[in-house]
Amino acid sequence: MSSDKKTICIVGGTGAEGSGLAARWAAHGHRVIIGSRDASKAQSTVDALNALTGKNNVEGMESRAGVAQADIVVLTVPFSAQRSTVEGLKDALAGKVLIDVTVPLVPPKVSTVQLPESDSCVVAIQKLLGEQTKVVSAFQNVSAHKLKDLNYQIECDVLVASDDVEARQVAMMLARDAGLRGVDAGVLANSVVAESFTSVLIWINRKYKIPDAGIRITGLSSEEAKA
Ligand SMILES: NC(=O)c1ccc[n+]([C@@H]2O[C@H](COP(=O)([O-])OP(=O)(O)OC[C@H]3O[C@@H](n4cnc5c(N)ncnc54)[C@H](OP(=O)(O)O)[C@@H]3O)[C@@H](O)[C@H]2O)c1
Numbered sequence: 001m002s003s004d005k006k007t008i009c010i011v012g013g014t015g016a017e018g019s020g021l022a023a024r025w026a027a028h029g030h031r032v033i034i035g036s037r038d039a040s041k042a043q044s045t046v047d048a049l050n051a052l053t054g055k056n057n058v059e060g061m062e063s064r065a066g067v068a069q070a071d072i073v074v075l076t077v078p079f080s081a082q083r084s085t086v087e088g089l090k091d092a093l094a095g096k097v098l099i100d101v102t103v104p105l106v107p108p109k110v111s112t113v114q115l116p117e118s119d120s121c122v123v124a125i126q127k128l129l130g131e132q133t134k135v136v137s138a139f140q141n142v143s144a145h146k147l148k149d150l151n152y153q154i155e156c157d158v159l160v161a162s163d164d165v166e167a168r169q170v171a172m173m174l175a176r177d178a179g180l181r182g183v184d185a186g187v188l189a190n191s192v193v194a195e196s197f198t199s200v201l202i203w204i205n206r207k208y209k210i211p212d213a214g215i216r217i218t219g220l221s222s223e224e225a226k227a
Contacts, residue, residue: 009074013045027053034058074099075098122137141156154212161190197215
């Protein structure tokens, strides 16, 4: 997919992770729709992001309406709401690329890896949606902490996994447009690594009293990562 300006709907975009990604994509020039269960709740996020970026690229609406208008849908809701949210949008998601950022955290032990029975919660979502929706796993290891600091160089690679090669390229493009480096991590089953690793990063944050530990793939230049 070319780096043209896209319409991106972020379901759960009122939260920390979704609004942070929204800020970076809107600053890059994409049209971003903040999807919420409550359009009026979305409006305060919209106002803050348009003020932050100095552009008017962000709009807010109820998630179903936003998904209908989007080229790309990004899911940033808690694990406990992942399946029910996607079930409710299943027909609207047909024909779209869905980038799932969900981490299967089970409070209160969020610094312990607790994978669901299916192993990967994103693979389970691809099974739920079927072939009509191309599901990609990405951004699980990127802390929301500095996303809204638009010029801050976040030290974290984005592992991108999908069974669809073009969908992987879409997420790689969005990683780049957010000022991050996407790394092709292969098939969707490999998502389980990124989903698990976030609990390890939370552990490291707590242990060393830092806000935003990240991951880097070594031995791969930025030029090679683009290939
Ligand atoms: N925060 C981070 O640093 C970070 C980093 C990497 C990955 N993640 C992952 O990204 C996802 C979002 O994280 P977050 O910190 O942004 O979460 P969050 O603030 O707790 O929630 C995000 C949004 O999800 C919606 N939501 C909350 N509970 C819901 C429910 N029961 N049913 C349906 N929608 C619900 C809400 O939007 P509305 O009320 O507007 O509908 C909320 O604003 C999680 O899976 C998280 O593990 C987070």
